[in-house]
Amino acid sequence: MHKNLKIFNSLSRKIELFEPLNTPNVGLYVCGPTVYGDPHLGHARPAITFDILYRYLQHLGYKVRYIRNITDVGHLENDADEGEDKIAKKARLEQLEPMEVVQYYTDRYHEFMKLLNVKSPSIEPRASGHIIEQLGIVEKILEKGYAYESNGSVYFDVEKYNKEHKYGVLSGRVLEDLYSSTRDLEGQSEKKNSFDFALWKKASPTHIMRWPSKYSDGFPGWHLECTAMSARYLGETFDIHGGGMDLLFPHHECEIAQSVIAHGHGPAKYWMHNNMITINGQKMGKSLGNFITLEEFFTGKHQLLKQAWTPMTIRFFILQAHYRSTVDFSNEALEAAGKGLKRLMEGMAQIEKIKAGKNDQFNVEEWSDKCFEALNDDLNTPVLIAHLFDAVKAINSAVAGKIEMSENSVKQLHDLFRLLVVEILGLETETAAEETSETLSGVMDLVLNIRQQAKMNKDWATADKIRDELLAMGIVVKDGKEGATWEVK
RNA sequence: GGUCGGUUGGCCGAGUGGCUAGGCAACGGUCUGCAAAACCGUCUACGGCGGUUCGAAUCCGCCACCGACCUCCA
Structure with a gap:
């Protein structure tokens, strides 16, 4: 009945009505973590954002297949695809098998996602488990002439692609601009152009993660895994592809190019991107070294943290901002979130104590409509939360005997509040x-x-x-x- | 340098061409033996300069500042 969910589609840069390709089924693919380090606050954002989407779509009655991958190969460390595989590097440093590193950090990721009350996706495929599928796509792209082999590696020919298709539809990039902005990276490259990206990389003799192929012993290029795994589990076209805004270019742009050549069209109808979490106004990220891990948040053991914060406070903190806005971390902001969350959860518990009266001084239906309107408006959780606080005020007033609510209203409010807070926002009492x-x-x-x-x-x-x-x-x-x-x- | 986005009250954060979210903090009050909690009330902001309009924080232009992406990142 509330099925007029509208979402911002990065592809059109507009808010669009969500209409599944094949109702009531919805295919959702979200880029998951590269498992070579402990999950930090930044990882929590997409996980929670798309968790809300997943929960809400299910509430709307859709049958959702939610895929969130684990990247465990082929993620190169340095620019121009010349670096060392991230996971292999970490493995060498710690004297572990690469797959040990993968296993350890995958477990850590799961552990913290669970604490944040993020639901498991329907399928969580690993890139390393889909080498064959990825090689299949390399083959297809080569056959169609949009890739070239160079010294055992295979690269996507962006220049050629751009002649018949537009490269940059998602990010708004223009190829001409890329010539100049990436000029100084050229030189020793095996690539025709610096903006070409690897579909298959030949492994150096010391590189541990490698698979045989007719091109070389090597490993797949980073962008390929999502194309291969989404196609395998959701089909060549599916509904929503999500991820962090920092993946928009080049990652998702490359995915589209690969898919257009291999499958004849882009992969997803809607693209959704969550914004970044900042710290002192700057993106919190691995490369800047300004990240705080989730474990540090939960234990309070980090020099920037005044105290420990509970998982639900973190979740609530993230939900208090719209997913397409940046949200700035600070102790003060977390403190405010923690207190607000407490008030909200206590308000929910207070509903039981309302003594129903004859009059109805709180219009539950009107309130409910506003709540769902907020959710339907591109998952506007901060506005939804504002409405929830309005209800808390009414609940407290009713408990204090200042306003009256009918028995029916109390019951409706009770059920709706739980639905919104617990089922959809995924907030739970932690005490x-x-x-x-x-x-x-x-x-x-x-x-x-x-x-x-x-x-x-x-x-x-x-x-x-x-x-x-x-x-x-x-x-x-x-x-x-x-x-x-x-x-x- | 290129592309894109942002600048909201003490802080965090929504939003809309006129009816002026919400949370936290602060202050006053009610309640209480005191306190806490709860409730009520107060605090009316939209970077600067122009323009469009009966009316703009909201639309347009210019300027300033901040950020993201252009290399790995959620």
């Missing part, structure tokens, strides 16, 4: 209180009863002592009109 044992709650009832007695006897010393010492143990006592409640901090 240990969730796992409160019967024993503890029994003990707490007793303790609070004794305190209540003390209060009635105006024995403030005892009452305060109980409150203060519970606080020291991490249990917050909240006095209310109907007696005290408590929660584990």
Whole structure:
């Protein structure tokens, strides 16, 4: 019923109505991590952004096949495709088999994604497991004459491609500009032009990750894996291709070129790109060395961090900004996010305590429409969150007896709030209180009863002592009109 | 240098040609034995200069500053 999701398509640079190629099925492909280092805050952004999309599409009733790859080969370290494979390098440094490195960081990635409550994709293919498919595409492109062999490597001929097709449709690049801007990289290259990109790279004698092919013992070029794996699992044309904005050029541009030649058309109907997380106004990234890993956030062990932040605070922090805007990290921003999240989650819990009345001073339907409108508007989570806070205000007022809500409204609000917060935004209560044992709650009832007695006897010393010492143990006592409640901090 | 994007109140962050999100912080009040929580209220911003318009933070132009991409990056 709310099926008028609109998304910003990087290809047209416009907001478009989302219409699947083959309703109710939706194919979604997102570029995953290169597993050669611990996941940092920047990795959390696309994971969470597309997690929201995945969850929301499912909520809308689509059957979604979500592919997020693991890049474990062929990602070259230096410019001009002349560098050393990232994973192989790390492996040599640490005296490990490359696949050990891959396994370790893949596990780490999964571990942290799980903490962030990011759902697993339907399929998580590895580049190294699809060498045959990639070689198949190399073959096709060679056959069609848009690639050339050079010293055992195969390169895509961008200049030739650009004559019949437009290179740069996604990024807005013009080939002529690339001649000048990349001029100084030429020289010892095997490539005809510096902007040609590798489809297959011959491995140097010391290179450990290698596969046989008729061109050479080598490994596939970076852009090829996504073309091969998306085609294999989603078909040659699918609905949405996503990734970070930094992948827009050259990675996604090259994917389109490869696909156009190999399959006769671009891979995806919609392209979506999330913006970067910045730190002091600069992109947080590996190359700048200004990144903070997720583990550091969760433990607080980083010189720039004032304290540890919970996974849900990180998630909420990211969702408070629109995915196409940059979001600037700071302790203050995280602190504000953490407190806001607490208010939101407590508000959700308070719904249970509303005593339904006769009048209805909160229009749930109108509110609900606004919430879905925000989601439909290119996944505008910050606006959705603003609406959620409006509801929190109403909930608190209702609990305080300042406004009335009908029984039906309370029920609707309860269900909708949970749907939006838990199912779609993927926010969960993190307090240990969730796992409160019967024993503890029994003990707490007793303790609070004794305190209540003390209060009635105006024995403030005892009452305060109980409150203060519970606080020291991490249990917050909240006095209310109907007696005290408590929660584990 | 080229291409693209941004500049919003103390901070973070939405947004729209007129009805002026939200969170955090701050201040005042209600409640409370005190406090916390909660509630109510206050704080009215859109880089600069021009232009279009009855009306612009929102559209156009110029300028300034910041950033992304052009090499690996989410």
